[in-house]
Amino acid sequence: MEGIEPGDIVQAEQSVQESILQLLDADSELDDAARDVVLGALAEVVDQTECTASTDWSPTYLTDITVSGFRGIGSTAKLDLHPAPGLTVISGRNGSGKSSFAEAVELALTGSSYRWRGKQTLWSESWRNLHKPNPCALRVGFTREGSGPIRVGVDWEPDADLSDRTLWTQREGEPPTDGIDSLGWARSLELHRPVLTYEELGRLFDGGPSALYDALAKLLGLEVLSAVEKRLASDLKDAKAVRDAADHARKRAITALTSSDDERAVHTVKLLKKHVRPLDDIQAVVTGAGHSELEVLRALEMLGETELPLVEDIEACATRLRAAAEAIRRNEMEMVALTAERVDLLHGALEYHSRAGETDCPVCGDGRLDAEWTERTRTAVVEGEAAVAEYRSAAIDLERARAEADTLTLRLQPLVAVDGVELSALDEYNTAAERARTVPADHGACAEHLETALLDAVSIAETLRDEAAAALAEREDAWGPLAAEVAAWIPQERRAQQLDSQFRSINAARTWATKQAADFRNLRLKPIAAQARQIWSELRQESNVDLGDITLTGTATKRKAVLGGSVDGEPTHALSVMSQGEQNAVALALFLPRATSVESPFRFVVLDDPIQAMDPSKIDGFVRVLTQIARTHQIVVFSHDDRLASVIRETGVDARLIEVIRESGSKVRTRLNIxxxxxxxxxxxxxxxxxxxxxxxxxxxxxxxxxxxxxxxxxxxxxxxxxxxxxxxxxxxxxxxxxxxxxxxxxxxxxxxxxxxxxxxxxxxxxxxxxxxxxxxxxxxxxxxxxxxxxxxxxxxxxxxxxxx
Structure with a gap:
């Protein structure tokens, strides 16, 4: 085939990931953070699509197709194929049953038939063979590199509907398993569908430019970048939703706090209105750890925690004070003084006696300091000392009682008013406390003062303390829901602040993905378009239409595929001037490169009646195209007449020719077509x-x-x-x-x-x-x-x- 070297059509292609990486490398304006976001989204998307663990890329060929009771085939008919690269042409007149083999492969692999789309009623009524509807079964054999033969089967019970079928897969030496998911072909069947029918060729352009866009987009894997863009848009939306939710919650909290006169609310509103919200400070307020900065609450807490003298301590102090005063009164100072002098004198006499022995009194000279005198004197000294000790003890007790009285009264210090808080007992307390701190000098009056003025002041202080505790509790009751609302906002804001730093990168990444969509589409399309033009150059024999650039433009409802071209050198939209046969040839040119992609595990391509609308000159070119592809792929072509086989024979192309013969009663057999x-x-x-x-x-x-x-x-x-x-x-x-x-x-x-x-x-x-x-x-x-x-x-x-x- 002139212009196309062996392997050109199935040349190695960039993967979707490689195409995106190429665009990233070429963009020097995108910062590293945004680039990392794109790569992260790409990795997640690829994990969910192309690089799933279930995908199997092992090269696979067709070995045989067996049909029973299905469509135009009644009794079991088997079509043996060579599972290797090469060209096989199966010819048979219309109605011979040849397309039933192609439909069997399509149905087994995809679960449907493109030929019957839009004809569900007719399809559902005529899918069983009229002459021998049972047994109704399909068997498609495959061989896969690195493993043994594989067989896919489809079975229907005698009265089953088309959709009520059993699909199974069986590997050599193993029991059958349900479905074909175990083969790992789901993704490959979407991107590299190996079966193409005349009906699909004819309808490829029926849906207009947008339908062609969708078909090419799927073939090219364009949904990957679209999925990346959607993922980034979703991440951006999520980040914005988190920020919006946090801001909305903050505004609600500010509104609620503004209606409160609690100083915590006032303080929290100031913190919430800061450009960068200090979350630790706000949390300290709502948890109570920040009360030291809140004067009213601290004052109420201090009032509520005020320690007052105990009534029993006051009463005990008054009792001790009275007792000490009474003891003092019993020991008059004068008596104590005389007793002390006498004791001192007697001590001196005794000292004299101890040195001089028994002698006359040195003072008066009449008495005698003898043993009797000594005993008597010592007794008097002991009694005198006891009286002095009692007095001194009473004096100490009195001093201590007075000191304790002073301490008790001084504990009632004046208290200041709390801003914004009505405490009815405060003034009464300060008056009573001042009166209680004014202690009379008289000991008896002091005791009386303690039992009256001090006890009254303590009672009023207890009332004041209860009022402060009640005021604090009232504020806490009102503050609780407000604090809870702010506390619930804090984790939202923390999450939002974390995402704020990512928002810019996500937004830049999404903008990049959106802007790169056109370049990505055409980068992916470029090798396919080049191959399609090469193929068309062979298929267009005797056609005045030349195929030019193929581009994908627009998005959403404005998306379209544009096939440029020229007629006799004059630029035009190619499709508008093409015959049906030429359009089919273009469809083939677009289909074959993706069906034979090196990224596909399918090393076979099944074409059902692709030349139906082609004139003879294009059949020659078609044979040349197939011959090149057949060097690397197993090409199986079903044809309703002998034109394709004739060209193959006449040109000496190496191909296997098979004829499908239908006999009476829908009995179908195949034979080599000499x-x-x-x-x-x-x-x-x-x-x-x-x-x-x-x-x-x-x-x-x-x-x-x-x-x-x-x-x-x-x-x-x-x-x-x-x-x-x-x-x-x-x-x-x-x-x-x-x-x-x-x-x-x-x-x-x-x-x-x-x-x-x-x-x-x-x-x-x-x-x-x-x-x-x-x-x-x-x-x-x-x-x-x-x-x-x-x-x-x-x-x-x-x-x-x-x-x-």
């Missing part, structure tokens, strides 16, 4: 040897077989000669049609000119004139009895003609 002249010779042999057939019938029918065999051989030789000389298919077809008689067609085949005289060629071998006379006689009446020798002559002449180049 060349048509040889088949006609075989039919002539069969007729001559048929003992049940009347000689009259043989004489009337057999000559026609002779003539048809001669003309078929001449046609094959003619096209082979024209092909080797570079003559266009259309010109070769016109010359053939211009030759009207068998003799003219023989002249065209062996001499290259339908007007040439073939007499010498005919007489060169007796068999040649013999078989031509038999063929011509059939057109004018009966001939004599024919023999096997006559058919042998026909066989030899056909071989001579076909061998002519």
């Amino acid at each position: 060349d048509p002249p040889g088949r006609l010779v075989s039919d002539a042999f069969a007729m001559i040897q048929d003992t049940k057939l009347a000689e009259e019938v043989k004489g009337r029918v057999a000559p026609n077989l002779f003539r048809m065999a001669l003309e078929s051989a001449a046609r094959q030789a003619h096209y082979a000669r024209q092909s080797t000389t570079g003559t266009s298919r259309l010109a070769a077809e016109e010359r053939w049609q211009a030759a009207k008689t068998t003799r003219q067609r023989l002249a065209l085949a062996v001499l290259g000119d339908e007007k040439a005289d073939v007499t010498s060629w005919l007489h060169a071998r007796p068999s040649r004139k013999n078989v031509l006379d038999i063929g011509n006689a059939g057109a004018h009446g009966q001939v004599g009895k024919l023999s096997k020798a006559d058919v042998r002559d026909l066989e030899a002449v056909v071989a001579d003609i076909v061998g002519t180049r």
Whole structure:
């Protein structure tokens, strides 16, 4: 195929990821953070699509197709295929059942048939074979590199509907498993569908530019970037939703807090209105850890926690004070002083006695300091000391009682008013506390003061403390719901602040993905478009339409595929000036590169009747395209006539030709399709040897077989000669049609000119004139009895003609 080297059509392609990475590398304006966001979204999307663990990329070929009771096939019919690269053409007339094999593969792999889309009623009523509807089953065999044979089966119960089928997969040596998911082909069937029918070719452009856009987008994997963009848009939406929710909650909290006169509410509103909200400070307020900064609450807490003198301590102090004062009164100072002097004097006398011994009193001279005096004196000293000790103890007790009284009264310090809080007992308390702190000097009056003024002040203080606690509790009750609302907002705001730093990167990444969509589409399309133009250059033989750039533009409802081109050099939209056959050829040109992509595990392509609307010149180009693809892929083509097989035979292309034959009762069989002249010779042999057939019938029918065999051989030789000389298919077809008689067609085949005289060629071998006379006689009446020798002559002449180049 001129212009296309082997492997060009199935050249290695960039993966979707590689295409996106190429665009990222080419963009120097995108910062690293946004680039990382794109890569992260791409990795997630790819994990969910192309790189799933269930995808199996092992190269796979078709081995056979078996059909029973389905569509045009009644009794079980099997089509054996060669599971290797190469071209196989299955020919059969319309209604022969050949398409039933193609539909079997399509149904087994995809669960539907493109041919019957939009015809569900007709399809549901006519999918079973009329002559032998049961058993109804499909079997498709595959071989996969690295594993044994695989068989996919579809079974229907006798009364089951089309959709009520059992689909299963079986590997060699293993039990069947439900469905075909275990094969890992789901993604590949979406992107690299290996079956294409004439109906699909014809409808590819029916939906207009947007439908073609969708078809190409799926083939090119464009949904990956679209999925990345959608993922980024979703992330952006999520981030914005989190921020919006946090801001909405903050505004609600501010509204609620503004209606409160609680200083915590006022303080929190100030914090909430800051551009950067100090979450730790706000949390400290709502949890109570920040009360030290809140004067009213702290004042109420201090009032509520005020420690007051205990009543029992006050009463005990008053009792001790009275007792000490009474003891002091019993020991008058004067008595104590005299007693002290006497004791001192006696101590001196005793000291004198201890040194001087028994002697007269040194003071008066009358008394005598003897033993009796000593004993008496010592007793008096002890009694005197006891009285002094009692007095001194009473004095200490009194001093301590007075100090305790002072301490108790001083504990009631004046308290200041709390802003905004009405405490009715505050003034009364301050008055009572001041009065209680004014302690009388008289000990008895002091005791009385404690039991009256101090106890009254303590009672009022308790009332004040209860009022403060109640005011604090009231504020806490009102603050609780407000604090809870703010507390619920804090984690939302934390999450929003975390996403705020990512929002810019996500937004930049999404903007990049949106802007790169067109470049990505055309980057992905570029190699496919180039291959499509190469293929079209072969298929467009004798067409004035040249295929130009193929582009995908727009988005959403404005998306469209544009096929540029020209007619006789004048630019135009290609599709608008193409015939149906040309449109089918373009559809093939677009389909084949993706179906044969190196990213596909399918190393086979099934084409059902692709040449139906093609003129002969395009069939030549089509064969050249298939021949190149067949170097790397198994190409299976179903054709309703012998035109494709004829071109293959005439051009000497290496291909396997199979014929589908339908007999009565929907019995279908396949056989190798030898060349048509040889088949006609075989039919002539069969007729001559048929003992049940009347000689009259043989004489009337057999000559026609002779003539048809001669003309078929001449046609094959003619096209082979024209092909080797570079003559266009259309010109070769016109010359053939211009030759009207068998003799003219023989002249065209062996001499290259339908007007040439073939007499010498005919007489060169007796068999040649013999078989031509038999063929011509059939057109004018009966001939004599024919023999096997006559058919042998026909066989030899056909071989001579076909061998002519």
